[in-house]
Amino acid sequence: MLLEIVKYPDPRLGEKCARVEAVTPELSELIGHMVETMYEKDGVGLAAPQIGEGIRLITVDDTGPKERKALRILVNPEIVESAGEKESEESCLSVPAFSTKIRRKETVTVKAQDEKGQDVCIRAEGLLAVILQHEIDHLDGVTIVDHAGRLKRALYDKKIAKWRKNREQAQA
Numbered sequence: 001m002l003l004e005i006v007k008y009p010d011p012r013l014g015e016k017c018a019r020v021e022a023v024t025p026e027l028s029e030l031i032g033h034m035v036e037t038m039y040e041k042d043g044v045g046l047a048a049p050q051i052g053e054g055i056r057l058i059t060v061d062d063t064g065p066k067e068r069k070a071l072r073i074l075v076n077p078e079i080v081e082s083a084g085e086k087e088s089e090e091s092c093l094s095v096p097a098f099s100t101k102i103r104r105k106e107t108v109t110v111k112a113q114d115e116k117g118q119d120v121c122i123r124a125e126g127l128l129a130v131i132l133q134h135e136i137d138h139l140d141g142v143t144i145v146d147h148a149g150r151l152k153r154a155l156y157d158k159k160i161a162k163w164r165k166n167r168e169q170a171q172a
Protein backbone atom coordinates (compact mmCIF):
# COMPACT_ATOMS: atom_id res chain seq x y z
CA MET A 1 0.00 0.00 0.00
CA LEU A 2 1.34 3.40 -0.95
CA LEU A 3 1.40 5.85 1.92
CA GLU A 4 0.96 9.58 1.59
CA ILE A 5 4.13 11.59 2.15
CA VAL A 6 3.86 14.38 4.71
CA LYS A 7 5.24 17.58 3.21
CA TYR A 8 6.99 20.62 4.66
CA PRO A 9 5.82 22.82 6.44
CA ASP A 10 3.55 20.22 8.09
CA PRO A 11 4.20 20.50 11.87
CA ARG A 12 4.46 16.70 12.14
CA LEU A 13 7.87 16.98 10.47
CA GLY A 14 9.09 19.15 13.33
CA GLU A 15 8.34 16.80 16.18
CA LYS A 16 10.70 14.56 18.10
CA CYS A 17 9.61 10.94 17.58
CA ALA A 18 8.98 8.35 20.30
CA ARG A 19 11.02 5.18 20.78
CA VAL A 20 9.55 1.95 19.47
CA GLU A 21 9.00 -0.42 22.39
CA ALA A 22 8.38 -3.63 20.43
CA VAL A 23 8.16 -4.89 16.87
CA THR A 24 4.49 -5.87 16.64
CA PRO A 25 2.61 -7.33 13.64
CA GLU A 26 1.12 -3.86 13.09
CA LEU A 27 4.61 -2.38 12.97
CA SER A 28 5.77 -5.06 10.51
CA GLU A 29 2.84 -4.17 8.27
CA LEU A 30 3.72 -0.48 8.46
CA ILE A 31 7.34 -1.29 7.59
CA GLY A 32 6.16 -3.14 4.46
CA HIS A 33 4.13 -0.11 3.36
CA MET A 34 7.04 2.23 4.07
CA VAL A 35 9.45 0.16 1.96
CA GLU A 36 6.96 0.05 -0.92
CA THR A 37 6.38 3.81 -0.66
CA MET A 38 10.12 4.59 -0.49
CA TYR A 39 10.86 2.61 -3.66
CA GLU A 40 7.78 3.84 -5.51
CA LYS A 41 8.70 7.48 -4.79
CA ASP A 42 12.26 6.88 -5.98
CA GLY A 43 13.69 7.40 -2.52
CA VAL A 44 16.83 5.99 -0.90
CA GLY A 45 15.48 6.50 2.60
CA LEU A 46 12.25 7.17 4.44
CA ALA A 47 11.54 8.05 8.07
CA ALA A 48 8.26 7.24 9.86
CA PRO A 49 7.32 10.91 10.51
CA GLN A 50 7.34 11.40 6.72
CA ILE A 51 4.29 9.16 6.53
CA GLY A 52 2.71 10.70 9.62
CA GLU A 53 3.91 8.22 12.27
CA GLY A 54 5.80 9.83 15.13
CA ILE A 55 8.00 6.84 15.92
CA ARG A 56 11.72 6.13 15.63
CA LEU A 57 11.75 3.97 12.52
CA ILE A 58 13.54 4.41 9.19
CA THR A 59 13.94 2.43 5.98
CA VAL A 60 17.09 2.84 3.89
CA ASP A 61 18.43 1.43 0.62
CA ASP A 62 21.44 3.29 -0.75
CA THR A 63 21.39 1.18 -3.95
CA GLY A 64 18.11 2.86 -4.89
CA PRO A 65 14.73 1.69 -6.21
CA LYS A 66 16.13 0.08 -9.37
CA GLU A 67 18.66 -2.25 -7.73
CA ARG A 68 17.03 -2.73 -4.32
CA LYS A 69 20.06 -4.63 -3.06
CA ALA A 70 20.71 -3.16 0.36
CA LEU A 71 17.43 -2.66 2.16
CA ARG A 72 17.80 -1.85 5.83
CA ILE A 73 15.01 -1.45 8.34
CA LEU A 74 16.24 0.37 11.41
CA VAL A 75 14.20 0.68 14.60
CA ASN A 76 15.38 3.20 17.22
CA PRO A 77 18.52 4.07 15.22
CA GLU A 78 21.15 6.04 17.09
CA ILE A 79 24.48 7.48 15.96
CA VAL A 80 27.00 6.26 18.52
CA GLU A 81 30.18 7.32 16.76
CA SER A 82 31.08 9.65 13.91
CA ALA A 83 34.19 11.05 12.28
CA GLY A 84 35.31 13.42 9.55
CA GLU A 85 33.28 15.95 7.67
CA LYS A 86 31.85 16.19 4.21
CA GLU A 87 29.43 18.38 2.33
CA SER A 88 26.51 16.77 0.55
CA GLU A 89 23.80 18.16 -1.70
CA GLU A 90 20.53 16.78 -0.35
CA SER A 91 16.90 16.67 -1.29
CA CYS A 92 13.94 15.11 0.49
CA LEU A 93 10.61 13.52 -0.45
CA SER A 94 8.94 15.77 2.13
CA VAL A 95 10.48 18.95 0.73
CA PRO A 96 9.50 19.17 -2.97
CA ALA A 97 11.60 21.19 -5.42
CA PHE A 98 14.29 22.02 -2.88
CA SER A 99 17.87 20.94 -2.35
CA THR A 100 20.67 22.30 -0.23
CA LYS A 101 24.27 21.64 0.71
CA ILE A 102 24.63 20.20 4.19
CA ARG A 103 27.73 19.59 6.27
CA ARG A 104 27.63 15.98 7.45
CA LYS A 105 29.93 13.52 9.17
CA GLU A 106 31.93 11.43 6.76
CA THR A 107 31.52 8.16 8.64
CA VAL A 108 28.97 7.13 11.23
CA THR A 109 28.36 4.10 13.39
CA VAL A 110 24.68 3.47 13.98
CA LYS A 111 23.15 1.14 16.53
CA ALA A 112 19.55 0.04 16.07
CA GLN A 113 17.22 -2.93 15.99
CA ASP A 114 16.22 -4.60 12.76
CA GLU A 115 12.71 -5.59 11.63
CA LYS A 116 12.85 -8.65 13.91
CA GLY A 117 13.89 -6.62 16.93
CA GLN A 118 17.49 -7.91 16.83
CA ASP A 119 20.32 -5.51 17.71
CA VAL A 120 22.35 -4.36 14.72
CA CYS A 121 25.35 -2.10 14.34
CA ILE A 122 26.26 -0.46 11.02
CA ARG A 123 29.46 1.36 10.22
CA ALA A 124 28.70 3.53 7.20
CA GLU A 125 30.52 5.91 4.90
CA GLY A 126 29.73 7.64 1.61
CA LEU A 127 26.10 7.88 0.53
CA LEU A 128 24.86 5.46 3.19
CA ALA A 129 26.36 7.62 5.97
CA VAL A 130 24.61 10.69 4.55
CA ILE A 131 21.24 8.92 4.22
CA LEU A 132 21.45 7.63 7.80
CA GLN A 133 22.15 11.13 9.16
CA HIS A 134 19.35 12.60 7.01
CA GLU A 135 16.77 10.03 8.16
CA ILE A 136 17.79 10.12 11.83
CA ASP A 137 17.44 13.94 11.64
CA HIS A 138 13.78 13.37 10.70
CA LEU A 139 13.26 11.41 13.93
CA ASP A 140 14.39 14.48 15.85
CA GLY A 141 12.11 16.80 13.89
CA VAL A 142 14.85 18.19 11.65
CA THR A 143 14.51 18.53 7.87
CA ILE A 144 16.94 19.77 5.22
CA VAL A 145 15.15 23.14 5.34
CA ASP A 146 16.42 23.55 8.91
CA HIS A 147 19.97 23.03 7.64
CA ALA A 148 19.64 25.63 4.90
CA GLY A 149 20.67 29.27 5.28
CA ARG A 150 18.10 31.86 6.36
CA LEU A 151 17.77 33.45 2.96
CA LYS A 152 17.34 30.15 1.15
CA ARG A 153 14.72 29.08 3.64
CA ALA A 154 12.85 32.38 3.35
CA LEU A 155 12.78 32.06 -0.45
CA TYR A 156 11.44 28.54 -0.20
CA ASP A 157 8.75 29.57 2.30
CA LYS A 158 7.72 32.28 -0.14
CA LYS A 159 7.55 29.78 -2.99
CA ILE A 160 5.37 27.46 -0.91
CA ALA A 161 3.02 30.30 0.02
CA LYS A 162 2.68 31.11 -3.68
CA TRP A 163 1.92 27.46 -4.57
CA ARG A 164 -0.71 27.39 -1.89
CA LYS A 165 -2.31 30.59 -3.16
CA ASN A 166 -2.36 29.30 -6.75
CA ARG A 167 -3.95 26.08 -5.57
CA GLU A 168 -6.61 27.95 -3.62
CA GLN A 169 -7.36 30.16 -6.61
CA ALA A 170 -7.63 27.14 -8.86
CA GLN A 171 -10.13 25.58 -6.46
CA ALA A 172 -12.18 28.78 -6.05
Ligand code: ZN
Nearest residue numbers: 091092093094
Ligand atom coordinates in the same frame (compact mmCIF):
# COMPACT_ATOMS: atom_id res chain seq x y z
ZN1 ZN B 1 14.06 13.53 4.13
